[in-house]
Amino acid sequence: MIAPEYVEEQPATRHCRRCDVAINAASARCPYCGARQYRRQPILGWRGALVCLVAIAAAVLVTRQIVEAHPSPASFSYYRSSDVALLVPAGYGNLYLAAPHGTALVSFASPSQPGDSVTIKATAGAPGTPVSRLRALARQLRNTPGVALSYRGVTSIVLPGGLHIPSLYYTLDGNDLAVFGFDSCRHTIGVTITLSTTTRRLLAQLSAVVPQSANAICDGPRFSIQDRADVAIPLALPR
Numbered sequence: 001m002i003a004p005e006y007v008e009e010q011p012a013t014r015h016c017r018r019c020d021v022a023i024n025a026a027s028a029r030c031p032y033c034g035a036r037q038y039r040r041q042p043i044l045g046w047r048g049a050l051v052c053l054v055a056i057a058a059a060v061l062v063t064r065q066i067v068e069a070h071p072s073p074a075s076f077s078y079y080r081s082s083d084v085a086l087l088v089p090a091g092y093g094n095l096y097l098a099a100p101h102g103t104a105l106v107s108f109a110s111p112s113q114p115g116d117s118v119t120i121k122a123t124a125g126a127p128g129t130p131v132s133r134l135r136a137l138a139r140q141l142r143n144t145p146g147v148a149l150s151y152r153g154v155t156s157i158v159l160p161g162g163l164h165i166p167s168l169y170y171t172l173d174g175n176d177l178a179v180f181g182f183d184s185c186r187h188t189i190g191v192t193i194t195l196s197t198t199t200r201r202l203l204a205q206l207s208a209v210v211p212q213s214a215n216a217i218c219d220g221p222r223f224s225i226q227d228r229a230d231v232a233i234p235l236a237l238p239r
Contacts, residue, residue, distance in 0.1 A: 076209060081106065083220030086120050086193070087213035089206065104222040115175045116202060119194040122216035124223040126190025130181035131166045133190065137179065138168055147172050157211070165211060176203045180211040185218035 013022045018035035029035065076087040083104035092108035095117075099105035102124045109117035126133065134154045141147045150169035157167050157180070168179045180193040193214045197203040216223070 076213075078213075079106070079108070081217070081220075083217050083222045084120050084122050084191075085213075085215055085217060086118070087210055088118055089116075092116075092118065099222075101222060104216065104220060113198055115196060115198040117194075117196045118206065118210055119196075120214045121192045121194070122184070122220075122222075123190050123192075124188060126183070130183060130190065133192070134166050134168045134179060134181050141168075141170055144172075157207075163212075167207075167211075174198070176200050178203055178207050180207075180214075184216045185223075189216045189218070189223060191216050 013024060015022055016030040016033065016035060019030060019033045021030065021032050075090045077090050079086055079088045081104070084106055086106075088108045089110070091110065093111055095107040095109055097105045097107050097119075099121075104122045105119070107117060107119040128136070131154055138149060138154065141149060148171045150171070154166045154168055156164045158164055163182070165180050165182050167181075170177055175196050175198055177197075178195045180195075182191055183189065184191050191214060193211050195203060195206045195210060197206065
């Protein structure tokens with residue numbers, strides 16, 4: 001019987017980086033000079049780091065463009081004329097709209113996105129009730145090309161203090177709009193607030209702030225029997 005020949009397997013070797021002595025390939029340090037055999041490599045390397053820097057720069061640029069195109073109203077400015085008052089998103093500019101006597105009309109829009117706007121309209125002796133006026137607007141919008149009503153009817157939102165305000169949401173030409181209506185000054189002046197935005201997120205933010213801040217000034221010149229700005233009214237005080 002012949003026993004099989006046993007062959008001892010030799011471990012793999014490599015030359016030390018410093019003294020060039022053959023050592024075990026798995027050794028982290030040379031047993032002779034103590035030199036470290038494996039250099040510490042960065043996790044990403046310079047190519048990976050470059051890719052990360054480019055990705056971060058692109059993300060910052062895209063985020064900045066989105067924020068500039070659709071800014072969120074971090075703060076509001078209080079606007080009060082002789083006829084109406086409301087909170088306006090900071091940075092919005094006055095459009096200086098004109099209206100006939102008996103109606104006060106004020107509108108503000110974002111200079112970078114004209115589709116983002118806030119409008120308040122107060123009319124003395126407005127017919128019907130706020131609900132009936134918004135229902136009439138909904139019927140008109142149903143026959144308007146490009147309009148998509150978000151709700152079939154008029155909904156109500158509850159403001160602080162328990163005030164129920166009818167509202168109507170719809171889209172037109174890519175913009176999201178919300179219309180709110182209520183009566184003011186002992187139901188003698190009908191107030192309508194219209195919000196228009198290019199993003200639903202911004203519409204939700206404005207809807208939570210602007211309607212509860214808007215109101216008519218009951219003794220405003222637009223709602224008086226005779227306009228105080230009428231040139232026919234003598235400005236000189238009686239003697």
